[in-house]
Amino acid sequence: MQVRTEEVAVTESATAALESLLMSSPLSDPALLQATHAVPDRPILPDVTVVKVGGQSLIDRGRAAVFPVVDELVEIKRTHRLLIGTGGGTRARHIYSLAAELGLPTGVLSAVGSAVAGQNATMLGYLMARHGVPVVGSAAFSALALYLGESGAAIFSGMPPYDMWQRVPATGVIPPYRTDAGCYLIAETYGCAGMVFIKDEDGLYTANPKSDPSAKLIPEITVDELIEADLPDLVVERPVLELMRHARHVRSIQIVNGLRPGLIRRAVEGEHVGTIIRSAS
Amino acid sequence: MTAAKDVPSALMRQTLLDRELVKPIERPVIRMLPWLDVVSIGGTAIVDRGSEVLLPVVEELRGLLPEHRMLILTGAGIRARHVLGVGLDLGLPTGVLASLAGVEAEQNGHLVAALLAAEGVSYLPHGGVAHQLAVHLAASRAVVSTAFPPYGLHELPPPVGKIPVHRSDAGTFLIADAYGAARCVYVKDVDGVRSGDQLVARVSTAELRERGPEASPVDPLVLELLENAKNLREIRVVNGLTQGAITDALGGKPVGTVIHAH
Numbered sequence: 408m409q410v411r412t413e414e415v416a417v418t419e420s421a422t423a424a425l426e427s428l429l430m431s432s433p434l435s436d437p438a439l440l441q442a443t444h445a446v447p448d449r450p451i452l453p454d455v456t457v458v459k460v461g462g463q464s465l466i467d468r469g470r471a472a473v474f475p476v477v478d479e480l481v482e483i484k485r486t487h488r489l490l491i492g493t494g495g496g497t498r499a500r501h502i503y504s505l506a507a508e509l510g511l512p513t514g515v516l517s518a519v520g521s522a523v524a525g526q527n528a529t530m531l532g533y534l535m536a537r538h539g540v541p542v543v544g545s546a547a548f549s550a551l552a553l554y555l556g557e558s559g560a561a562i563f564s565g566m567p568p569y570d571m572w573q574r575v576p577a578t579g580v581i582p583p584y585r586t587d588a589g590c591y592l593i594a595e596t597y598g599c600a601g602m603v604f605i606k607d608e609d610g611l612y613t614a615n616p617k618s619d620p621s622a623k624l625i626p627e628i629t630v631d632e633l634i635e636a637d638l639p640d641l642v643v644e645r646p647v648l649e650l651m652r653h654a655r656h657v658r659s660i661q662i663v664n665g666l667r668p669g670l671i672r673r674a675v676e677g678e679h680v681g682t683i684i685r686s687a688s
Numbered sequence: 689m690t691a692a693k694d695v696p697s698a699l700m701r702q703t704l705l706d707r708e709l710v711k712p713i714e715r716p717v718i719r720m721l722p723w724l725d726v727v728s729i730g731g732t733a734i735v736d737r738g739s740e741v742l743l744p745v746v747e748e749l750r751g752l753l754p755e756h757r758m759l760i761l762t763g764a765g766i767r768a769r770h771v772l773g774v775g776l777d778l779g780l781p782t783g784v785l786a787s788l789a790g791v792e793a794e795q796n797g798h799l800v801a802a803l804l805a806a807e808g809v810s811y812l813p814h815g816g817v818a819h820q821l822a823v824h825l826a827a828s829r830a831v832v833s834t835a836f837p838p839y840g841l842h843e844l845p846p847p848v849g850k851i852p853v854h855r856s857d858a859g860t861f862l863i864a865d866a867y868g869a870a871r872c873v874y875v876k877d878v879d880g881v882r883s884g885d886q887l888v889a890r891v892s893t894a895e896l897r898e899r900g901p902e903a904s905p906v907d908p909l910v911l912e913l914l915e916n917a918k919n920l921r922e923i924r925v926v927n928g929l930t931q932g933a934i935t936d937a938l939g940g941k942p943v944g945t946v947i948h949a950h
Binding site: 422425426429430433434435436437439440441442443444446447448449450451463464467468469496497498500501503504505507508509510511512513514515518545548567568569570571572573574575576577578579580581584585589592593595596597598615617639640641642644645650652653654655656 | 692693694695696697698699700701702703704705706707708710711713714715716717718720766769772773776777778779780781782783784814815817818819837838839840841842843844845846847848849850851854855859862863865866867868901902907908909913916917918919
């Protein structure tokens with residue numbers, strides 16, 4: 408009881424200092440940022456796991472790849488609450504290529520690319536409708552608690568809503584924050600239990616295993632090690648690594664092979680069955 | 689296992705992460721609206737000061753309508769700080785704080801748009817600014833919107849603490865660069881960047897960064913965005929408390945401070 412009272416006292420004085428800084432300093436003031444760092448968090452959906460179903464890696468393969476994944480997700484949602492995000496895939500690559508050659512800016516690519524992840528969410532939604540799983544648009548995120556309570560899962564389009572405000576990459580115009588980043592940010596913002604990327608490879612390799620047969624699987628690695636390794640290609644979007652560095656909740660992600668039955672459930676339950684990337688060792 | 693059903697393209701089967709493989713599609717980025725003037729009105733600096741400061745700024749904007757086609761953006765101020773304080777105390781995450789703080793920038797936009805309504809100026813939400821700006825500016829000389837970008841729940845985790853980093857200054861810059869605007873002007877309550885008693889007319893992002901975070905009249909993130917930008921090479925900061933400063937800025941006259949990349 409004694410300890411609790413002290414904790415409350417510490418929090419209250421920290422909050423008073425923070426409030427005075429908030430009203431008087433620029434919002435980029437280092438002292439203010441430091442003060443906000445100390446404020447305790449209250450995770451919003453701590454028992455939910457976000458899973459991302461790859462576009463190119465799974466959905467573009469059609470029923471052979473998608474139906475087993477759908478069956479597995481339906482089975483998992485009986486015991487675990489899931490938020491299911493979708494990737495883009497080959498149509499996104501087509502329109503990025505087309506739009507970039509037209510000289511259009513990143514913001515336009517972001518908007519049109521977003522529609523592809525949306526199509527994939529729509530298709531997944533029709534497949535899972537009989538199991539009571541809804542597709543939620545960005546406006547319906549406010550009703551998530553209801554959907555999750557009612558059906559145990561909800562589907563969303565993985566692309567972040569940055570639209571014309573998407574950050575531009577250092578070179579080229581392809582939006583740097585795409586569906587991996589979009590799904591990860593939902594997991595982090597809601598303080599979810601975990602983030603599982605379902606792809607068509609056993610995890611992260613030293614090179615792209617589809618084009619380089621000498622590529623070796625990396626079962627576990629930290630963000631710093633991965634940034635230092637500066638691999639020419641990666642199985643997750645590079646900005647996700649930077650996001651993980653600063654994350655407060657989702658400090659590890661797992662990449663699993665959705666073409667191998669049973670791995671998604673094991674990953675959702677925290678078992679190491681693919682590549683685990685950690686924010687720190 | 690069935691192979692994926694591909695659409696042929698230069699990026700087909702790529703992860704889009706191999707820097708060499710994405711090069712073949714690189715082209716110079718076009719300026720979609722090369723005549724656009726983006727004017728960002730500070731929330732704390734201008735709007736929160738009330739009628740005494742805001743009305744002259746609005747009058748100045750009204751006077752600019754015949755000559756300029758403007759996207760007028762409004763920032764957030766004291767109410768955003770209040771809601772950030774409440775939200776932080778409740779333990780809410782950065783993504784939720786971003787959505788909450790952005791509401792004030794919208795409210796301020798509605799106030800400015802209401803004052804310019806008689807001239808055919810309306811408030812446009814994010815979707816309108818992103819996808820119907822050209823038609824609105826064909827019908828009217830200016831539109832008003834929020835300077836906050838639509839990051840919301842997808843705000844990036846900040847390096848330190850929990851305050852969302854993509855606020856009015858960053859949002860203004862991102863949309864101005866995406867459209868390839870002619871000018872991007874920040875209306876603040878300072879003359880620009882000072883060196884002792886002197887107002888600095890031009891300063892590079894690198895020089896400004898060396899002076900420390902408190903030297904920059906815009907969020908430090910804008911300096912980083914400016915260095916990476918595809919179209920905009922510079923921004924201008926002017927004092928909205930000085931009558932005529934916005935007019936001079938849009939007229940290309942030397943006023944305030946120009947912050948440029950490289």
